[in-house]
Amino acid sequence: MSGDQGEGGKLKQGTRLVHAGRRREWTGMPGDPGTIVNPPVWRASTVLYEDVAHLRSANFHTEQRLYYGRRGAPTGWALADAITQMEPEAAGTMLFPSGVAAIASALLAVLKPGDELLMVDSVYGPTRSICDGLLREIGVMTRYYDPLIGAGIADLIGEKTRAIFLESPGSLTFEVQDVPAIVAVAKDRGLITLLDNTWATPLLLPALGYGVDISILACTKYIVGHSDVMLGSVTANAALWPKVQARALMLGQMASPDDCWLALRGLRTMRVRLKEQGASALALARWLDARPEVASVLHPALPACPGHDVWARDFHGAAGLFSFDLAGGGDAARTAFIDALELFGIGYSWGGYESLALPVDPASLRSARRWDEARGPLVRINVGLEDVEDLIADMDQAFVHWRNAQSG
């Protein structure tokens, strides 16, 4: 089957992930019965028209038709279509040069001066910067709310409240939000909901299926999956799609066709990567949970994680990113532990095929629900595709350095 959009909804997600976006007109030549498997890289600025009449009649601002390079070309459309088809309730997807650009454009699509935004307190740091910087400057005020608030969000809604932004779980502290409860309140009060779904992807949390209006992905993470491309996406339901699309086009947002091509390549294998990375992460999290060096493990599939019950009810699985508190020792011992790891890279970002370890200190990023600074130092782990036995052995030897750093 060709991956035509109309067929997408009936198929299971894994099958859609393989077929979506591979339209005949993007993988072959007119009149030639053969097609190649992957849409090639369509690079374009100028689009040539047959004659002046054709040029003047062109009004392809919102259609997937060649018009001018900034308005897109088939490589990007193939990726956008594939992401759209991952959620049957989705009307369309816009692509952006980074996840942060996607978040900024989505917020600017739904907010205007005088509006108030309800923002989850565990949100990604740069999203907080958009709220406290750009949005404040243009007269949009942000109120941060407790990630575990659930239906209690109703009490925070005022006359000016226009939208609720969710991110579940938080990417440092892993509180799982009650998405259905918050969406129900939002619908009742006529508010727009946006969700940063980077951790789960639509495979583990079909956000629009839960009634979320706008789903945002840092494709940089699991979609790309190979730590070599920056990319973001915004997917919207039919009601919000025209606004999301118009704002992105107005802001001149677009993604490079080379990056889209790499992201399409990543997307095709995302399901097996996520499954494997999720299984290894859970095995590592359980091993850590039983260690005397570890005070607590923040992994949505473990009962101690705030919101674990909600995760078990709503998610189709767990991704490969989680955190744990060391049982004391302070920053110096944490540093000794991370520096001693041989198989875990030290760096920002996540979702790639290689494991990472990162010291994180969320206290300064919180205002609605304070982070208990008396907790042990926090380490965030991205689990890659290595054999988990090797990752466990690596952590085992690094704990020796953590213990030595404390006694020394």
Ligand SMILES: *Cc1c(COP(=O)(O)O)cnc(C)c1O
């Ligand atoms: C990385 C990340 C982003 C931003 O994506 P970039 O592509 O790095 O701009 C947004 N949200 C979450 C949860 C992230 O982890």
